[in-house]
Amino acid sequence: MPTTRRPLLRAGLATLLAAPLATPALRRARAAAITFAHQDMVTPMRAGIADGSLARAAGAEIAWRKFAGGADVLRAMASGDVQIGEMGSSPIATAASQGMDVQLFWILDDIADAEQLVARNASGIADVAGLRGRTVAVPFVSTAHYQLAYVLEKAGLRPRDLRLLNMRPPEIAAAWTRGDIDAAFVWDPVLARLKQDGRVLVSAGDIARQGRPTFDGIVVQRRWAEANRPFMAALVKAIAARDAAYRAGPAAWTPESPEVQAVARVTGAAAADVPAALAAYRFPTLAEQASDAWLGGGAARALADTAAFLKEQGRVPAVAPDYGRFVTAEYVRAAAAG
Structure with a gap:
């Protein structure tokens, strides 16, 4: 999320070379390790990072790298060092406005009062x-x-x-x-x-409520994702399951629970603070993710509005003509169908 006044991205941002689809692609992913850049936002999926269940469910080796902010994630993805990363809606709008070949494929959280x-x-x-x-x-x-x-x-x-x-x-x-x-x-x-x-x-x-909503999302190098569709669908399904487990019984996520202890370890938060921090966010369901409110249209509109504001503030040089191409519900739909 932090940056300097220098341009964040160079022209011609590199993306990883497309790999074969299906099983061969996943074998290659295991050999090379998929790098996933995460931050310290307090969300249910952190428990899946801590116990390795997200990687196991996705069927591939994942190297989890923690970053201090979205702008740092953005630079790492631009360099090609990271295939998947978490950013807030403002850095995502910045990436899209700079022409970075990435797609938002999951709403990590509706920030609400967080x-x-x-x-x-x-x-x-x-x-x-x-x-x-x-x-x-x-x-x-x-x-x-x-x-x-x-x-x-x-x-x-x-x-x-x-x-x-x-x-x-x-x-x-x-x-x-x-x-x-x-x-x-x-x-x-x-x-x-x-x-x-x-x-x-x-x-x-x-x-x-004044008309400036924000969210955190997970983005991916577009070409890499298209070459690894089975992995993407499996990952989305695993993250959705973690969110669903929290929504089904948030009262069970107490400071002493293994889930909260795991979230605390990954984020650096005090376990006593985690339940209230989780409650400040909203975690959309698979159906909500694919709806017009989010990946079906709302997220693209929010990114366009954010980019327009960032341009007014001198934070991006131009507004992209279409933010819809930086958003996809494909992997959410595939996870729901599976």
């Missing part, structure tokens, strides 16, 4: 307008950055009216502890730390 703008209690900041002249941290080109820019504009604040710092979540936690920042827009597990001595000014859900 990202929040928090001000330090001692700062005396009572609302967004109170950020004038203060130091605020956010991972640049993240969903939080996109929404922060929107609420600042609504409050009549321009970038020069405050000191805005580009920080990854772990850096935000450290800066908060040192007292270097007055406020930050971020997600768990860092969000839980900030709320211990901070007050929430606005949440992602509040901003979504």
Whole structure:
């Protein structure tokens, strides 16, 4: 999610060479290891990463690599080092606007209230307008950055009216502890730390209701996915099963449960904070994923709206003519059929 003012992507982004379909492709995937870039968002699938069940269900070796933000994932995918990766809707819109040959194939979560703008209690900041002249941290080109820019504009604040710092979540936690920042827009597990001595000014859900929704998604190198369709369908089915298990009994996901302990290990969150963090998100079902609300059309519209806003902010050079080609429901439909 963080980035610099330099262009994120070079022209002619590399994608992996297409492999044969079906069983030979999966054999090749096992030999080379599929690299999946994940972040620290607190979601049910983390339990499947921890116990190896996602890789077993997908039938291939998966190398899980943890990244601090979506912009870092984006760069790794652009280099060809990563085949599959998690990004927020803002980095996905950035990737599409830059012409990166990737597709969004799964909505990891509807962010809802899982990202929040928090001000330090001692700062005396009572609302967004109170950020004038203060130091605020956010991972640049993240969903939080996109929404922060929107609420600042609504409050009549321009970038020069405050000191805005580009920080990854772990850096935000450290800066908060040192007292270097007055406020930050971020997600768990860092969000839980900030709320211990901070007050929430606005949440992602509040901003979504004003017409600026955000989500986290999983994207894949398009050509690689098309060459490995059986793996893609199996992976989607395994992730959907983890989400379904959580939706069926969230009360069972207590701090002492093996699932929550596993999520905590992968994300670095405190187990005591995981249940509340999970409850702040919405995890769409397979049917909802394929519907017009998400992969059937809604996600593409959200990416287009996000890209238009990012262009206004000078974060992308141009808006793509069609964001639908960067979204696919193919693997969700295949998982549902299987």
